[in-house]
Amino acid sequence: MxxxxxxxxxxxxxxxxxxxxxxxxxxxxNAIVVLMCVELMLNAVNLLMVAFxxxxxxxxxxxxxxxxxxxxxxxxxxxxxxxxxxxxNTRSTDVSLLDQLKN
Amino acid sequence: MDQYLILxxxxxxxGFLINGILGKKLPKNLVGTLGxxxxxxxxxxxxxxxxxxxxxxxALSQTAFTWMQIAGxxxxxxxxxxxxxxxxxxxxxxxxSLIHLYSIGYMxxxxxxxxxxxxxxxxxxxxxxxxxxxxxxxxxxxxxGVGLCSYLLIGFWYQNLEYGKAARKxxxxxxxxxxxxxxxxxxxxxxxxxxxxxxxxxxxxTLSTEKAACIGLLLFVGATGKSAQIPLYTWLPDAMAGPTxxxxxxxxxxxxxxxxxxxxxxxxxxxxxxxVLEIIGYVGLATAxxxxxxxxxxxxxxxxxxxxxxxxxxxMFVALGVGAYSTAMFHLTTHAFFKALMFLxxxxxxHAMGGEQDIxxxxxxxxxxxxTHLTFLVGTLAIxxxxxxxxxxxxxxxxxxxxxxxxxxxxxxxxxxxxxxxxMLRMFFLTFHGSFRGTHDQEHxxxxxxxxxxxxxxxxxxxxxxxxxxxxxxxxxxxSEHLHAWLNSxxxxxxxxxxxxxxxxxxxxxxxxxxxxxxxxxxxVVYVSKKSTAAEDNQLTGIQKWMNNKFYIDELxxxxxxxxxxxxxxxxxxxxxxxxxxxxxxxxxxxxxxxGNALRRIQNGNVEYYLLYMVLGIFFLLVFKFVL
Numbered sequence: 001m002x003x004x005x006x007x008x009x010x011x012x013x014x015x016x017x018x019x020x021x022x023x024x025x026x027x028x029x030n031a032i033v034v035l036m037c038v039e040l041m042l043n044a045v046n047l048l049m050v051a052f053x054x055x056x057x058x059x060x061x062x063x064x065x066x067x068x069x070x071x072x073x074x075x076x077x078x079x080x081x082x083x084x085x086x087x088x089n090t091r092s093t094d095v096s097l098l099d100q101l102k103n
Numbered sequence: 104m105d106q107y108l109i110l111x112x113x114x115x116x117x118g119f120l121i122n123g124i125l126g127k128k129l130p131k132n133l134v135g136t137l138g139x140x141x142x143x144x145x146x147x148x149x150x151x152x153x154x155x156x157x158x159x160x161x162a163l164s165q166t167a168f169t170w171m172q173i174a175g176x177x178x179x180x181x182x183x184x185x186x187x188x189x190x191x192x193x194x195x196x197x198x199x200s201l202i203h204l205y206s207i208g209y210m211x212x213x214x215x216x217x218x219x220x221x222x223x224x225x226x227x228x229x230x231x232x233x234x235x236x237x238x239x240x241x242x243x244x245x246x247x248g249v250g251l252c253s254y255l256l257i258g259f260w261y262q263n264l265e266y267g268k269a270a271r272k273x274x275x276x277x278x279x280x281x282x283x284x285x286x287x288x289x290x291x292x293x294x295x296x297x298x299x300x301x302x303x304x305x306x307x308x309t310l311s312t313e314k315a316a317c318i319g320l321l322l323f324v325g326a327t328g329k330s331a332q333i334p335l336y337t338w339l340p341d342a343m344a345g346p347t348x349x350x351x352x353x354x355x356x357x358x359x360x361x362x363x364x365x366x367x368x369x370x371x372x373x374x375x376x377x378x379v380l381e382i383i384g385y386v387g388l389a390t391a392x393x394x395x396x397x398x399x400x401x402x403x404x405x406x407x408x409x410x411x412x413x414x415x416x417x418x419m420f421v422a423l424g425v426g427a428y429s430t431a432m433f434h435l436t437t438h439a440f441f442k443a444l445m446f447l448x449x450x451x452x453x454h455a456m457g458g459e460q461d462i463x464x465x466x467x468x469x470x471x472x473x474x475t476h477l478t479f480l481v482g483t484l485a486i487x488x489x490x491x492x493x494x495x496x497x498x499x500x501x502x503x504x505x506x507x508x509x510x511x512x513x514x515x516x517x518x519x520x521x522x523x524x525x526x527m528l529r530m531f532f533l534t535f536h537g538s539f540r541g542t543h544d545q546e547h548x549x550x551x552x553x554x555x556x557x558x559x560x561x562x563x564x565x566x567x568x569x570x571x572x573x574x575x576x577x578x579x580x581x582x583s584e585h586l587h588a589w590l591n592s593x594x595x596x597x598x599x600x601x602x603x604x605x606x607x608x609x610x611x612x613x614x615x616x617x618x619x620x621x622x623x624x625x626x627x628v629v630y631v632s633k634k635s636t637a638a639e640d641n642q643l644t645g646i647q648k649w650m651n652n653k654f655y656i657d658e659l660x661x662x663x664x665x666x667x668x669x670x671x672x673x674x675x676x677x678x679x680x681x682x683x684x685x686x687x688x689x690x691x692x693x694x695x696x697x698x699g700n701a702l703r704r705i706q707n708g709n710v711e712y713y714l715l716y717m718v719l720g721i722f723f724l725l726v727f728k729f730v731l
Contacts, residue, residue: 022718025714026711026714026715029711095710095711096709096710096711098709098710099709100708
């Protein structure tokens, strides 16, 4: 049935993944899930990059994806480290408890 | 060689700066000496200028620098010492030095000693600018300067609210007059393109009569303010709130004569418009009579002198009104002598009485205050026109000139001078003769003032006695009208179309002297032999009560002018200021506050919400960018 996978399919898939990521970040309270949703958003973008790279026959897009992966790995490392500290202080990973910014 | 002219006003200015800035730290003796020496130095230089002018017959002038240059107009700081200004300079610095000397003794106990001397020096500086400037602009500068000093010195004891109010009243009244002066100067400037006396006078030939009359009247309005004539005279009696040396210097001898000086200086203009002179004469006459009537029922020693000053200034304006400018200057000079003398004398009395000013509580002071009594007697005799004193000659000359002009005015003026004689003698006898009516403490405390106070009294007494010989009328001794001849080059008297013959002049003089003597004797009988004293305020009835209450002029002004203006101000304050201006400003402030209160709720500190706002923001930006 599947005749050909076009760029359009990738765009739809990536947009879906991205929106799921955004919704997750906004709705979920568990900081680990929030972080995972952030990863989802990043990877939706990665997918789009790769798709367009192949569509335009330009390898620059793929190159960017490597950079994004590296940055994402670093970000997750920092993010998880913060999370560990938050957990140690509050005995919870619920982000809605983190309302200290008000003061 | 004229380069020293600028030093004359500069010395008091330096005195003002030193005393004003450093005075608080300097010892009182030094402050007083410095202030006095500054003015005395000016006096010596003025004397020098006077001698030089007399020697050469030429006016001295010095242009210091250009003050401003704008739109084709040029104003210089330039000084002029012609016979008229040198005469004023000598009066100002001469009497000024004596009064400074007197103040050392009089103000010795006062905390504001240095301030007092600083203000006095500033006053002398401004007054000298007024009379020495060679243009109307400098005159105006000095005019405002003396107004300021008058305000500062009337309100010198500012802790007393009443005194502060008196100062404010003087200032406001003067401002009304100043407005007239300013408008007059604008018109002159428009016509002549310059305010230099020389150029203004040269341009008068092309001035239309209507315009000249208008300028003349406006300048006269200025003069009524400064010289306390009807209708703007009410500030002068209140000005007695100031220390007594101030009353003597500013409110009797010098500042209040600025109006006379202004008109004499502009005499060429006034001679063009006899109708304006006529008005000036009548205003002066009305003031002389009216103030005299009020003075009869005043019981404050300084108030009597104040109304007498207003009345005497009225005499001078009458002289101006009949075009006898040099006669007015003569009376100005003698009046400066005897009125300064009497004010200082009253200061000595008040000093001895420990601040008491009510003559009903005095009496019999002659025994304790010998020098004050004698010198005061000289002053009183001079003002009532006792033969051969200074006032006798100057007043007689005014009366003679007025008789030439109109016998009816002469009659009224004679009445005014009779009133003068009556109230001055009443005050003199009540103060110095009879028995003491004050408290026992006061009687014990009575003492003659120190030498620094009595010395000026003695000098002024000599001047009051002999001052008349400056200008002995021609019918007594030919060629003795020194002052007249001295001023001849500056002012030309308008009157003199028909000279009185000598017998008429003798007759006029005889009538005036006889009147003065009769009143002298009758007041002596009433107040010394019969020992009558002034009635208490609540015993007065009818016209006496009106006179005691100054004909309710203050109350009249209050209800006719002050109340409506106050109502308008209140309206403006409540509606325009509080309503519109404050309202709009407050509205802006309030709306920011309300908006802030509403918006601060979104900063709840919860990260999820912040993320939501961020996403919403991006969403709206995208909508904004691609959809709209």
